[in-house]
Amino acid sequence: MHELAVWNASQLVTLAGPARPRVGAEMRELGIIENGAMLVRGGRIEAVGKRPEIERLVSTETEIVDAGGRVVLPGFVDAHTHPVFAGNRADEYELRAEGATYAEMAARGGGIRSTVRRTREATDQELMEAAKRYRGWFLRAGTTTIEAKSGYGLTLETELKMLRVIRQLGSEACLRYVPTFLGAHEIPDEYRGRPGEYVKLIVHEMLPRVTAERLAEYCDVFCEPDVFPEDRARAVLEAAKACGLALRVHADQFRGDYGSLLAAELEAATADHLEATTDAGLRALHEAGVQPVVLPASVYALGLTRYPPARRMIDLGMPLVLATDFNPGSSPTASMPMALSLASTHLKMTPAEAITAATINAAYSLGRGGEIGSLEPGKSADFAIHDAVDYREMAYFFGRETARAVYIAGMRMALS
Ligand SMILES: [Zn+2]
Numbered sequence: 001m002h003e004l005a006v007w008n009a010s011q012l013v014t015l016a017g018p019a020r021p022r023v024g025a026e027m028r029e030l031g032i033i034e035n036g037a038m039l040v041r042g043g044r045i046e047a048v049g050k051r052p053e054i055e056r057l058v059s060t061e062t063e064i065v066d067a068g069g070r071v072v073l074p075g076f077v078d079a080h081t082h083p084v085f086a087g088n089r090a091d092e093y094e095l096r097a098e099g100a101t102y103a104e105m106a107a108r109g110g111g112i113r114s115t116v117r118r119t120r121e122a123t124d125q126e127l128m129e130a131a132k133r134y135r136g137w138f139l140r141a142g143t144t145t146i147e148a149k150s151g152y153g154l155t156l157e158t159e160l161k162m163l164r165v166i167r168q169l170g171s172e173a174c175l176r177y178v179p180t181f182l183g184a185h186e187i188p189d190e191y192r193g194r195p196g197e198y199v200k201l202i203v204h205e206m207l208p209r210v211t212a213e214r215l216a217e218y219c220d221v222f223c224e225p226d227v228f229p230e231d232r233a234r235a236v237l238e239a240a241k242a243c244g245l246a247l248r249v250h251a252d253q254f255r256g257d258y259g260s261l262l263a264a265e266l267e268a269a270t271a272d273h274l275e276a277t278t279d280a281g282l283r284a285l286h287e288a289g290v291q292p293v294v295l296p297a298s299v300y301a302l303g304l305t306r307y308p309p310a311r312r313m314i315d316l317g318m319p320l321v322l323a324t325d326f327n328p329g330s331s332p333t334a335s336m337p338m339a340l341s342l343a344s345t346h347l348k349m350t351p352a353e354a355i356t357a358a359t360i361n362a363a364y365s366l367g368r369g370g371e372i373g374s375l376e377p378g379k380s381a382d383f384a385i386h387d388a389v390d391y392r393e394m395a396y397f398f399g400r401e402t403a404r405a406v407y408i409a410g411m412r413m414a415l416s
Helices: 022-027 051-053 090-097 101-105 111-123 124-140 155-169 195-212 230-242 258-267 279-288 296-301 310-315 335-346 351-358 360-365
Strands: 002-011 032-041 044-050 063-074 076-081 141-150 176-184 218-225 245-249 270-273 291-293 383-386 403-408
Touching: 002 051, 002 383, 022 258, 022 310, 032 051, 044 051, 044 063, 051 155, 063 076, 063 101, 063 403, 076 270, 076 351, 090 101, 111 155, 124 155, 124 218, 124 335, 124 403, 141 403, 155 176, 155 195, 176 195, 176 291, 218 230, 218 258, 230 245, 230 258, 245 258, 258 270, 270 351, 291 310, 296 335, 335 351, 351 360
Parallel strands: 002 063, 076 141, 141 176, 176 218, 218 245, 245 270, 270 291
Antiparallel strands: 002 032, 032 044, 063 383, 383 403
16 A cells, blocks of 8 residues: 655644534644654554654655655645636736725626526536646645535536536546535526525526535525525525525625524534624524634625624634635635734734644534544545745745645645
8 A cells, every 4th residue: 555754844734632522621722743844654554653663664665755854734625716707807907906896896796696607608628628727726725625615607508518527527536526516606697587596496496406416515505684584595595405406605794693693593514704793793603513614815806894803703712714716706816824824913813723624623513523623643634735934934935835845645736
C-alpha cells in the first residue's frame, strides 16, 4: 500500500479535538505540532506527531514529502460556493466601478439574470471547461472540498445539467464536490408575476428528478421577502426534506431574523450569510443546532459595510463556518485565504478561529466531520503545504496564492 511521510513542517496544524464542531474557546485550539510530521498509508492518515516519532515508522518504501519548514494545514472545506456558471460579469463590475447601481444593472437585464441566460445556453462541455478553471483556483488556495450549488439554470433540464456537471467534476477526483440543489435561487424571467407556479415546478418536477438521479445531498433556498418569501421558501424546503435532502438556507442577507427563523424551524444544517441577523435569529439557530455560515467576501466585493456578527455567534457558542460564496456576481473569489483575511480584519475573528471555521467546522456542516477537516489518524489525507512559517500568516499576508502542494486522499494534485 502506498505510504507517504510528510515532515519538516514548521507547524503541523492538526485541528485535533473532540469529534464534533468546535465552539467558543475551542475555536482557538488548533492542535499545532511544531516540527510536525505525518504518516499516510493508502490515502488515510496513519500517525501524526513530532518528526522523530514519525521517522521511526518510515520504511525504505515510504515516499518522503519535505514540507520545507512551511505550515501544513488540513485542506480547506469551502461550505458555500456557486462554482458552475457560463460567462462572467466583469462588464458589470466595470460599470459598478463607474458608479452604476445594482438596480440599474438589473433593469438592463444584468445581475443573476444574465448569468442564468448564459448558463442556459451553454453546453455541458462549456460549463465543464469553465468550472475546471475555477477548480484550479480552489486548489491553489489550499481548498480540497467544496459545497457546489446549482441555481443558474432555473428550468428542469438546465438545473439537471448543472448538477450533472458537478457530479462529473466530482468523479474526476481533483477536488471533492458536495452537490446542493438551488433551484430556488431566483424567480426566472418566464415566471415573473407568477412565482407560485415556479415553486410548483420545483416541488413537483425538479426535486423528484434531482432525488431520483441522486444528484444532490442538500437543498438550498434564497430566502428573502422579495425573492422567495417565507411561505414559498418553506414549501420548497419541506418538499426537499420529504425527498430526503438535508437543508441549507441563504438567510438574512438583507432582512434580519427572516430566513434564519425558518432555517431554525426546519432544522437546516446551515443558515448562510446572516449579515442582518439580530440576537433573536441567532438564538433560534443556536437552539435548533443550525450552523451559521459567514461569507465576508460577498460583503467586501459588493462594497458594503454590514458584516455578519461573527463575534457574537462565537460568544453564544455557535459552531461557526467560514466560506467564500464563490460566484460571478457578489463574491468572485475562490480564495479561502482571502476569506481568512476578511474574517480577521472585518469580523474580528482571530486567525485561529477563522481556520477552525474553514476546516473542521465546515466539514461537520457538510456531514463529513468524521472524514475530513482535521489531520487525525483514520481520516482522509486531505492537506496542503502553504507558503507560511506561522499559521497566522495565512490571514495576515493577504492576496496570495499560498498553497505549494495539495493532497487529496494522499494523492498530490496538479496545481496548474
Ligand atoms: Zn450563495
